[in-house]
Amino acid sequence: MTKKILILPGDGIGPEIINQAEKILAYLIDEQALDLEFEHGLIGGSAVDAEGVPLPDSSLARARESAAVLLGAVGGPKWEQIDRPLRPERGLLAIRAGLDLFANLRPAVLFPQLASASTLKADVVNNLDIMIVRELTGGIYFGQPRGIKKLDDGQRQGFNTLVYSENEIKRIARIAFEVASKRQGRVCSVDKANVLEATELWREVISELAKDYPDVELQHMYVDNAAMQLVREPKQFDVIVTTNMFGDILSDLASMLTGSIGMLPSASLASDGKGMYEPIHGSAPDIAGQDIANPLATILSLSMLLRYSLSENVIADKIDNAVNQVLTDGLRTKDIHADGMTCVGTNEMGDAVVTALSNQF
Ligand code: NAD
Numbered sequence: 001m002t003k004k005i006l007i008l009p010g011d012g013i014g015p016e017i018i019n020q021a022e023k024i025l026a027y028l029i030d031e032q033a034l035d036l037e038f039e040h041g042l043i044g045g046s047a048v049d050a051e052g053v054p055l056p057d058s059s060l061a062r063a064r065e066s067a068a069v070l071l072g073a074v075g076g077p078k079w080e081q082i083d084r085p086l087r088p089e090r091g092l093l094a095i096r097a098g099l100d101l102f103a104n105l106r107p108a109v110l111f112p113q114l115a116s117a118s119t120l121k122a123d124v125v126n127n128l129d130i131m132i133v134r135e136l137t138g139g140i141y142f143g144q145p146r147g148i149k150k151l152d153d154g155q156r157q158g159f160n161t162l163v164y165s166e167n168e169i170k171r172i173a174r175i176a177f178e179v180a181s182k183r184q185g186r187v188c189s190v191d192k193a194n195v196l197e198a199t200e201l202w203r204e205v206i207s208e209l210a211k212d213y214p215d216v217e218l219q220h221m222y223v224d225n226a227a228m229q230l231v232r233e234p235k236q237f238d239v240i241v242t243t244n245m246f247g248d249i250l251s252d253l254a255s256m257l258t259g260s261i262g263m264l265p266s267a268s269l270a271s272d273g274k275g276m277y278e279p280i281h282g283s284a285p286d287i288a289g290q291d292i293a294n295p296l297a298t299i300l301s302l303s304m305l306l307r308y309s310l311s312e313n314v315i316a317d318k319i320d321n322a323v324n325q326v327l328t329d330g331l332r333t334k335d336i337h338a339d340g341m342t343c344v345g346t347n348e349m350g351d352a353v354v355t356a357l358s359n360q361f
C-alpha cells in the first residue's frame with residue numbers, strides 16, 4: 001500500500017522551507033517511482049487563523065493515519081498575545097502528545113565545509129558528531145499543576161511541575177542506549193540530581209537500565225557542567241540523553257557549535273516507529289517571505305523521515321550526499337555565507353539540492 005506523509009508547513013518561514021523539501025519529494029515520486037504520497041494540513045498560527053485552534057482535530061487525525069509527519073515551524077509575533085491555550089506552540093505540544101512522540105533525536109553534526117561558520121575554533125568542532133536524545137512528552141513542559149495564580153498578598157505567582165515516572169525515563173533511555181550502540185557506544189545522561197528529586201530518580205533508573213547494555217558506556221553529568229563541557233570540549237560526547245527542558249536548551253547550544261541553526265534536522269519518534277520530522281529552528285519571522293531562509297535543515301529532516309520511519313536508507317543517504325555536494329560546490333544561504341562562496345536564496349538552494357540528488361541516480 002502506498003505510504004502517506006502529512007506535511008504541516010506552519011508559519012513564518014515554514015511554508016518556504018517546506019516547499020524545498022516538497023520539490024525533493026516530488027522528484028523522488030515522479031522521477032524515481034518512490035511509492036509515497038503526501039498531503040497538507042494546518043498547525044500553529046495559520047491553523048488558529050483558519051480554524052480557531054492551533055491543532056485542528058483533522059490535522060491530528062490525518063497525522064495518525066500517516067506513516068510520518070514533516071513539519072516546517074510554528075509561531076510568530078502575530079499570535080504572541082492571544083490566550084495561552086490557543087498559541088501556536090501549543091499546537092506543537094499537542095501533536096507531540098497526541099502521537100506520543102516521546103523521543104526527540106537532534107543530531108549536531110558539523111559539515112566540514114562549514115567549520116569556519118562556528119564561533120568556536122575549528123579544531124574544537126572539526127568532525128563534531130553528537131546525538132542529543134531529548135525526552136519530549138514529559139517533564140516540566142507538561143507537568144501539572146501549572147499556571148499563574150494570585151497570592152493572598154495580591155502579587156501573582158507562576159508555577160510549573162517537574163515530574164518523571166520510571167517508565168518515561170526507561171523508554172527514553174532505551175532509545176539513547178540503542179542509538180549509542182550503533183555509534184561510538186557512549187551515553188552521557190544529563191540531569192540535576194543534586195537539586196531536583198525528579199532527576200535523582202532519572203539518574204537511578206538510567207543506571208539500573210545500563211546493565212542491559214553492557215557494550216555501552218554510561219556517564220552522568222549535571223546540566224550546568226554539560227553546558228560548559230559542550231562549549232569547552234564538545235567532541236567528548238557521543239550520545240547525550242536528557243529531560244525535556246534541559247534537552248531543549250542544550251540542543252540549541254549544540255546547534256550553534258555547528259555554525260547555523262538552519263542546518264540541523266530533528267526526529268521525534270513514537271514507540272510504533274511513527275515520527276514527526278522538523279528543523280530544530282523556529283519560524284524565523286524576522287526573515288519570513290524574503291527567500292533567504294536556509295532550507296537545508298528541513299531537507300535533512302526529510303532525509304531522517306525516509307530513514308527512520310520508512311526505512312529508505314539508500315534514498316536518505318543520497319539526500320545527505322546531495323546536501324554535502326551543494327556545500328562543496330560553494331552554495332550558501334545568507335546565514336552560512338562566507339567570503340568566496342556563492343550566496344543563494346531559499347528556492348535556488350532547494351533547486352540545487354534536487355539537481356545534486358538527480359545526479360546520483
Ligand atoms: P528562530 O529559530 O525562529 O530564529 C532564531 C534566529 O535564527 C533568527 O535570527 C532567525 O532569522 C534565524 N533562523 C532560524 N531559522 C533559520 C533558517 N532556516 N535560515 C536562516 N536563519 C534562520 O527562533 P525565535 O526567533 O526564538 O522564534 C521565532 C518564533 O518561532 C517564535 O514564535 C517561537 O515560539 C517559534 N519557535 C518555533 C519552533 C518550532 O516550530 N519547532 C521552535 C522554536 C521557536
